[in-house]
Amino acid sequence: MSVTLACTHGVIDIDLFWKDTPKTCRNFIELCKAGYYDGITFHKIVPDFMCQTGDPSGTGRGGLSIYGSRFNDEISAKHSHDKKGVVSMANFGRNSNSSQFFLILKPSPHLDGKHTVFGQVHEKSLVVLEKMQRVKTKNYTPVYPVKLFVAEVLDDPWDGQPLPPGAKIPLKPLEYKSWKNTADIVLRLNKPSSLERTLLKMGSIAENKIAELII
Numbered sequence: 001m002s003v004t005l006a007c008t009h010g011v012i013d014i015d016l017f018w019k020d021t022p023k024t025c026r027n028f029i030e031l032c033k034a035g036y037y038d039g040i041t042f043h044k045i046v047p048d049f050m051c052q053t054g055d056p057s058g059t060g061r062g063g064l065s066i067y068g069s070r071f072n073d074e075i076s077a078k079h080s081h082d083k084k085g086v087v088s089m090a091n092f093g094r095n096s097n098s099s100q101f102f103l104i105l106k107p108s109p110h111l112d113g114k115h116t117v118f119g120q121v122h123e124k125s126l127v128v129l130e131k132m133q134r135v136k137t138k139n140y141t142p143v144y145p146v147k148l149f150v151a152e153v154l155d156d157p158w159d160g161q162p163l164p165p166g167a168k169i170p171l172k173p174l175e176y177k178s179w180k181n182t183a184d185i186v187l188r189l190n191k192p193s194s195l196e197r198t199l200l201k202m203g204s205i206a207e208n209k210i211a212e213l214i215i
Helices: 022-033 123-132 179-190 194-201 206-214
Strands: 003-007 010-016 044-046 050-053 086-091 097-104 117-121 147-153
Touching: 003 022, 010 022, 010 123, 022 097, 022 117, 022 147, 117 123
Parallel strands: none
Antiparallel strands: 003 010, 003 147, 010 117, 044 050, 050 097, 086 097, 086 117
């Protein structure tokens, strides 16, 4: 297990193929550690196909990588879109990866060679994907937000190592009028535990934390 995603419908555990797709996995892990994914939505859910997230803007057109705006594909012959729960990079065409990724809901071989497969959802977490794909959508956008509250890294093969040359953590756009991003500010200042991070995103202790900062 490498990364855990705490979402509206439950927890999704993911194993990463970091040895086969090191650049992609390094980007994903660093963004998770930086809180880049915390509080964003699954902006696109297509039943019997995939659930997509990773864009802080929630539009499907945003997101940055640690390597800048875009980085190249890492297509590996070892991995394909051959089973439910495969985790793959969303892109805008060849060699245009950023922060967005998707989890497939059934084998989708037509994606092979076009998208970088970099992980697999644990079998016990597949039930969460089933719940997610049943939500009401309009033009494949959930009518009621499906949130990714917290992305937590459990196993980091690059722990303690500096970022690759030229890489940097991208800034997450903040909309200060939204409650979600008020909680984000508190998170950055206080660096609470994973449990507190989840609770903050759900709005249950944010008020107290903000009051402490003001006082």
